[in-house]
Amino acid sequence: xxxxxxxxxxxxxxxxxxxxxxxxxxxxxxxxxxxxxxxxxxxxxxxxxxxxxxxxxxxxxxxxxxxxxxxxxxxxxxxxxxxxxxxxxxxxxxxxxxxxxxxxxxxxxxxxxxxxxxxxxxxxxxxxxxxxxxxxxxxxxxxxxxxxxxxxxxxxxxxxxxxxxxxxxxxxxxxxxxxxxxxxxxxxxxxxxxxxxxxxxxxxxxxxxxxxxxxxxxxxxxxxxxxxxxxxxxxxxxxxxxxxxxxxxxxxxxxxxxxxxxxxxxxxxxxxxxxxxxxxxxxxxxxxxxxxxxxxxxxxxxxxxxxxxxxxxxxxxxxxxxxxxxxxxxxxxxxxxxxxxxxxxxxxxxxxxxxxxxxxxxxxxxxxxxxxxxxxxxxxxxxxxxxxxxxxxxxxxxxxxxxxxxxxxxxxxxxxxxxxxxxxxxxxxxxxxxxxxxxxxxxxxxxxxxxxxxxxxxxxxxxxxxxxxxxxxxxxxxxxxxxxxxxxxxxxxxxxxxxxxxxxxxxxxxxxxxxxxxxxxxxxxxxxxxxxxxxxxxxxxxxxxxxxxxxxxxxxxxxxxxxxxxxxxxxxxxxxxxxxx
RNA sequence: UGGGGAGUCGUCCAACGGCAGGACGACAGACUCUGGAUCUGUUUAUAGGGGUUCGAAUCCUCUCUCCCCAGCCA
Numbered sequence: 001x002x003x004x005x006x007x008x009x010x011x012x013x014x015x016x017x018x019x020x021x022x023x024x025x026x027x028x029x030x031x032x033x034x035x036x037x038x039x040x041x042x043x044x045x046x047x048x049x050x051x052x053x054x055x056x057x058x059x060x061x062x063x064x065x066x067x068x069x070x071x072x073x074x075x076x077x078x079x080x081x082x083x084x085x086x087x088x089x090x091x092x093x094x095x096x097x098x099x100x101x102x103x104x105x106x107x108x109x110x111x112x113x114x115x116x117x118x119x120x121x122x123x124x125x126x127x128x129x130x131x132x133x134x135x136x137x138x139x140x141x142x143x144x145x146x147x148x149x150x151x152x153x154x155x156x157x158x159x160x161x162x163x164x165x166x167x168x169x170x171x172x173x174x175x176x177x178x179x180x181x182x183x184x185x186x187x188x189x190x191x192x193x194x195x196x197x198x199x200x201x202x203x204x205x206x207x208x209x210x211x212x213x214x215x216x217x218x219x220x221x222x223x224x225x226x227x228x229x230x231x232x233x234x235x236x237x238x239x240x241x242x243x244x245x246x247x248x249x250x251x252x253x254x255x256x257x258x259x260x261x262x263x264x265x266x267x268x269x270x271x272x273x274x275x276x277x278x279x280x281x282x283x284x285x286x287x288x289x290x291x292x293x294x295x296x297x298x299x300x301x302x303x304x305x306x307x308x309x310x311x312x313x314x315x316x317x318x319x320x321x322x323x324x325x326x327x328x329x330x331x332x333x334x335x336x337x338x339x340x341x342x343x344x345x346x347x348x349x350x351x352x353x354x355x356x357x358x359x360x361x362x363x364x365x366x367x368x369x370x371x372x373x374x375x376x377x378x379x380x381x382x383x384x385x386x387x388x389x390x391x392x393x394x395x396x397x398x399x400x401x402x403x404x405x406x407x408x409x410x411x412x413x414x415x416x417x418x419x420x421x422x423x424x425x426x427x428x429x430x431x432x433x434x435x436x437x438x439x440x441x442x443x444x445x446x447x448x449x450x451x452x453x454x455x456x457x458x459x460x461x462x463x464x465x466x467x468x469x470x471x472x473x474x475x476x477x478x479x480x481x482x483x484x485x486x487x488x489x490x491x492x493x494x495x496x497x498x499x500x501x502x503x504x505x506x507x508x509x510x511x512x513x514x515x516x517x518x519x520x521x522x523x524x525x526x527x528x529x530x531x532x533x534x535x536x537x538x539x540x541x542x543x544x545x546x547x548x549x550x551x552x553x554x555x556x557x558x559x560x561x562x563x564x565x566x567x568x569x570x571x572x573x574x575x576x577x578x579x580x581x
Numbered sequence: 582u583g584g585g586g587a588g589u590c591g592u593c594c595a596a597c598g599g600c601a602g603g604a605c606g607a608c609a610g611a612c613u614c615u616g617g618a619u620c621u622g623u624u625u626a627u628a629g630g631g632g633u634u635c636g637a638a639u640c641c642u643c644u645c646u647c648c649c650c651a652g653c654c655a
Binding site for chain 1: 583584586588593594596603605606617618619649651652653654655
């Protein structure tokens with residue numbers, strides 16, 4: 001006999017497998033572009049992508065889409081994907097974020113080899129590029145204040161005005177820029193701007209800021225620099241330095257592409273192609289670092305890795321597997337239109353995988369005591385139970401049975417409606433793998449609540465089949481009361497009650513749509529004794545209840561804590577819900 | 582009212598001038614020692630108007646709707 005082996009090997013065995021079992025690559029426009037470029041030999045048959053997160057928050061499922069795209073496409077076409085931190089703003093970035101991001105991408109199953117880069121590694125070269133632009137008259141130091149720059153920029157419908165500092169000589173600009181770098185000026189007193197077109201319909205082209213003064217300590221370069229490049233200047237050149245072929249980013253950067261191209265063209269350097277796709281939106285959650293940070297800071301959740309969070313850290317703790325997430329990212333496809341993907345698809349993906357891999361186990365979440373009156377008081381026996389009917393290799397285990405059991409409260413109704421198949425007075429059901437039992441009596445407490453059930457069992461049905469061929473309509477999970485161990489089980493529901501919490505009504509904030517019932521902690525569940533050895537991160541199916549994962553933070557050997565990853569599909573719950581309407 | 586982008590089943594994605602297809606969801610049935618899984622079936626879509634064409638989701642044109650952009654954020 002084998003004890004059920006938890007599904008804790010997903011992390012290792014999944015590495016380098018791009019998609020989960022059954023995943024078929026879906027055609028998308030980026031894949032087509034790359035396929036054509038590879039065929040035409042556009043970059044000498046080379047493919048180089050990059051994943052460029054800013055270390056100012058934790059990665060979420062939306063980032064997973066980008067990670068899967070960049071790393072996935074690279075491996076699919078025999079190319080490489082660089083890992084690059086876009087760390088050009090010291091006031092927002094922290095090493096804590098760097099570390100979590102590295103861990104999350106690795107956990108998702110991708111490998112960047114020795115190609116871990118930082119935009120801050122390029123600060124020296126970026127400075128030289130800026131000097132070059134000054135020399136050819138394409139950049140200037142501007143003394144306008146932030147407010148003045150905004151004012152000079154014009155509006156969406158009116159052109160901007162040229163800065164009075166726009167015509168400084170290259171010599172003067174060079175000298176001023178050097179002094180900016182030397183720390184001679186206060187934060188915000190001067191910036192370096194590209195000299196493009198203040199009348200452009202594209203506001204990004206109205207002499208955008210390239211460098212600003214920030215006397216902040218950078219998480220990697222410390223106090224070496226007091227001027228920092230802006231995204232538009234740093235990003236394209238970092239791509240160029242790394243000889244990226246396809247720079248894949250989200251739609252909001254589409255307006256920035258002319259500027260991306262401008263810097264590269266003016267400097268006459270290697271020119272990657274920027275391609276934009278629509279970011280992921282998921283129903284009943286939010287996917288913006290700003291909003292997630294707010295949930296954390298305002299204690300609406302317990303932290304970045306709260307199992308209700310759509311962060312990779314939260315989903316990992318919740319019990320999601322890397323393959324399920326990758327499979328999800330493949331199934332949602334890639335397009336350019338804004339969309340809201342139904343959470344049901346994510347749940348489908350994780351059930352699909354866990355159904356095949358998670359060992360089955362019995363756990364009673366809301367216990368109801370059952371006494372088998374005709375079962376000897378001092379007797380105990382061990383009954384064989386299959387570990388995973390979907391996986392013959394998973395073997396079987398022995399589960400203790402005795403006179404006093406717990407079953408799920410929801411599996412008994414004193415006065416059941418017609419559609420209810422489970423236990424009721426006078427009715428016979430099967431205890432999974434064990435015996436048929438029949439309810440003979442109901443004991444109530446002083447409040448009139450059902451406190452315990454008295455049943456009889458049929459010894460001839462041991463194992464779960466009746467020799468006389470009689471049938472029962474339901475099979476219940478159970479645990480032996482004296483043998484079971486107590487556990488805490490945390491049931492999660494969606495974080496928000498609104499399909500799209502970003503779609504806020506007048507005067508409301510997305511936090512107004514938080515689901516007050518997103519977490520329900522059940523403190524005295526009874527689970528079968530084989531779970532005594534469950535380790536943090538181990539995943540199981542509690543039969544008939546759902547998939548559960550031993551919590552990595554709060555579980556201890558004496559007191560296991562399980563997180564419900566996702567429920568099983570539940571016909572009965574659906575009927576009940578329909579009946580209430 | 583400036584610039585950019587997008588409109589295909591309830592949802593997401595295909596179809597790139599030639600039978601609008603898949604997945605999820607929903608609904609119905611089969612099977613079942615998990616009301617799970619599995620299997621089968623059903624359902625519903627080209628934003629609108631003109632045009633080109635033997636033939637248009639696809640090309641042209643006008644209109645409508647939605648999203649993004651006025652950080653010294655990325």
